[in-house]
Amino acid sequence: MSIRGEHHLACSERIIQLMHKVLDGDATTDEEDKLMKHIETCERCRKHYEELQTSTSLLGQLPHPNPSLGFTDSVRMRLPSNRKPLVGGWFTRHPVIVAAAIFMILMSGYIFSTWNDNSFQATVDGKGHIAYRGNTVIVPKDEVINGDLIVQNGKVKIEGKVKGDVVLINSQSLQASAGHVTGDIEQINKLVSWVWYHIKHFFQIIF
Amino acid sequence: MEEDINRLIKKIKKGDHLAFAEVVDMYKNGVYNICLRMVGNRQEAEDLSQEAFIRAYTKIDKYDVERKFSTWLYRIATNLSIDYLRKKKPSVYLDADLPGTEDFTLKSQLADGEPLPEESIVNSETQALIQQEINQLPLKYRSAIVLKYIQDMNLKEISEILNIPVGTVKTRIHRGREALRKRLRHVNKG
Numbered sequence: 001m002s003i004r005g006e007h008h009l010a011c012s013e014r015i016i017q018l019m020h021k022v023l024d025g026d027a028t029t030d031e032e033d034k035l036m037k038h039i040e041t042c043e044r045c046r047k048h049y050e051e052l053q054t055s056t057s058l059l060g061q062l063p064h065p066n067p068s069l070g071f072t073d074s075v076r077m078r079l080p081s082n083r084k085p086l087v088g089g090w091f092t093r094h095p096v097i098v099a100a101a102i103f104m105i106l107m108s109g110y111i112f113s114t115w116n117d118n119s120f121q122a123t124v125d126g127k128g129h130i131a132y133r134g135n136t137v138i139v140p141k142d143e144v145i146n147g148d149l150i151v152q153n154g155k156v157k158i159e160g161k162v163k164g165d166v167v168l169i170n171s172q173s174l175q176a177s178a179g180h181v182t183g184d185i186e187q188i189n190k191l192v193s194w195v196w197y198h199i200k201h202f203f204q205i206i207f
Numbered sequence: 208m209e210e211d212i213n214r215l216i217k218k219i220k221k222g223d224h225l226a227f228a229e230v231v232d233m234y235k236n237g238v239y240n241i242c243l244r245m246v247g248n249r250q251e252a253e254d255l256s257q258e259a260f261i262r263a264y265t266k267i268d269k270y271d272v273e274r275k276f277s278t279w280l281y282r283i284a285t286n287l288s289i290d291y292l293r294k295k296k297p298s299v300y301l302d303a304d305l306p307g308t309e310d311f312t313l314k315s316q317l318a319d320g321e322p323l324p325e326e327s328i329v330n331s332e333t334q335a336l337i338q339q340e341i342n343q344l345p346l347k348y349r350s351a352i353v354l355k356y357i358q359d360m361n362l363k364e365i366s367e368i369l370n371i372p373v374g375t376v377k378t379r380i381h382r383g384r385e386a387l388r389k390r391l392r393h394v395n396k397g
Contacts, residue, residue, distance in 0.1 A: 020381045024362070052384055055391040058337050059356035061329045067239040067253050072231045075260045079224055 015045050019052060111198045118170075121152040126164055136174070148183070169194065212276045219267050231260050234277065237358060238284045244353045245288035247342045255291055259284040274367075281358070282368045285350055292346060333394060340390040348383035355380055 018035050021027040027035070039046035068074075091098050122137040124130060126147010131138040135154040139145060143160035152169040158180045165183035166173070173185065188194050212233075218226035238259050243252035262283050263270075270279050329337070341349060354365045362380075366373045 020377075020384065023384070024377060024380070048388070051388040051392040054394070055387040056356055056384060058329065058333070058391055058394060059341075059352065059387070060359075062244070062334060062337060062357060064236060064240050064357075065243070065249075067235055067256055071235055071239075071253070071257070072228050075231050075257050076224055076228050078257065078261055079227065079264055 012045060012048070015042070016048065019045075019049050023052060023056065107198070107202070108195070111195050114198075118153055120154040122154060122156075123150045124148070125150060128162075139180075167197070169197075213272055216267065216270065216272065216276070219264065227260075227264055230263075230276075234280055235260075237277065238280060240357055241281060241284045241353060242288050244338070244341055244357045245285070245349060246292060247338050251291070255287050256284065259287050262287070275364075278364055278367050281354070281360075282370070285354070285368055289346055289350060336394060337391065340387060343390065344383055344386055348379050348386060351376055351379040352383040352387070 015035065015038055018027065018031060022032055022035055035049070039049055120135045122130060122132070124145055124147055126145060128145030128147065129140070129143055130145070130149070131140055137149070137151050137154060137156045139149070139156075139158045139160040139162060141159045145160070145162045145164065148164040148167060149156070149162050150167045150169070151171045154171050155174055156166065156168065156171060157174040158166070160180070162181045162183070164181075166181050166185045167188065168186065169188045186197070188197055212230070215226045215230055219230070235256065239252055239256045242255040242259070243249065246252055246255065259280070263280055266283075270276065341352070344352065350369060351365060354360045354368060355362075360368070362373050362376050366376045369376065371379075
């Protein structure tokens with residue numbers, strides 16, 4: 001490479017920066033003059049500048065065609081019909097709260113309906129036999145209940161054994177000592193504890 | 208114009224489709240040409256432009272009235288085009304570059320018989336060639352070049368549309384210009 005060529009490389013970096021400054025419209029009149037003077041004498045820089053000008057002017061000469069004639073109608077057809085009302089927007093923005101609220105409504109409906117049901121009922125959640133005498137549930141002597149005993153609106157008399165919990169809902173126990181029941185004796189006489197029992201039970205089922 | 212658009216946007220927020228159609232008519236050429244020069248294909252540009260307007264409609268609540276509407280809208284169009292090109296498989300790129308494809312695009316363009324702006328003096332082959340070279344530009348440079356030389360936007364607007372500092376816009380335009388210079392230097396005007 002000749003000395004002349006090296007000189008060009010050295011000048012070109014600065015001059016090329018200047019070219020872009022001029023093309024951006026950021027150059028002062030002095031800077032513009034400096035570029036013009038340089039490219040009068042430097043063949044390679046003049047060519048470079050002309051090529052930049054040509055390519056940008058070619059870009060500027062590309063046509064600006066319109067989209068298809070049916071463009072606006074096509075967009076209109078695809079617009080979502082009626083924007084959502086404010087409440088709808090709120091519901092979709094807070095899905096967890098909405099789900100929790102729906103759950104609470106359904107759950108409480110179920111719990112209240114069972115609370116208002118005043119009929120006598122006794123269930124064994126497990127294995128074992130129970131006897132009845134009127135509204136009294138009897139776990140006979142020598143009988144072992146493997147599970148929970150749930151009594152609603154009645155009385156319970158445990159002569160045998162319950163290997164689990166005894167849940168008394170609006171009910172009372174006539175005879176139950178630690179020796180007869182291995183689990184807890186749970187007494188539910190208030191609505192609040194009734195609700196709590198159901199919620200607890202519900203989550204035990206899920207998890 | 209800005210007052211007009213604010214009046215229309217109030218209606219659009221209430222779900223007025225006709226008001227939105229007015230906005231589409233005002234900006235469809237700008238949105239379409241950004242997409243067209245970004246992707247280099249009429250049909251894809253048409254689809255992307257529709258998508259851009261629909262997105263603008265559904266997100267109109269996010270538009271900040273203090274800012275220029277066109278900037279916000281062109282930003283949606285530019286981002287959609289960039290996302291589209293990134294997702295596009297390389298094989299599709301190859302298809303687009305097959306000889307004859309560009310020509311076909313161009314012919315259908317001319318067949319529509321739309322009036323071309325009078326300053327458009329480059330012939331159809333040259334137009335296809337220029338588009339082909341734009342298609343070769345890296346997306347970073349392409350978006351800056353398209354906004355500057357196709358949409359004739361100033362550096363400040365471009366920086367807002369691309370969400371980058373003005374200095375970065377300049378660098379990208381400089382590099383884009385240099386790349387195009389090398390590719391287009393043999394093209395004769397007209």
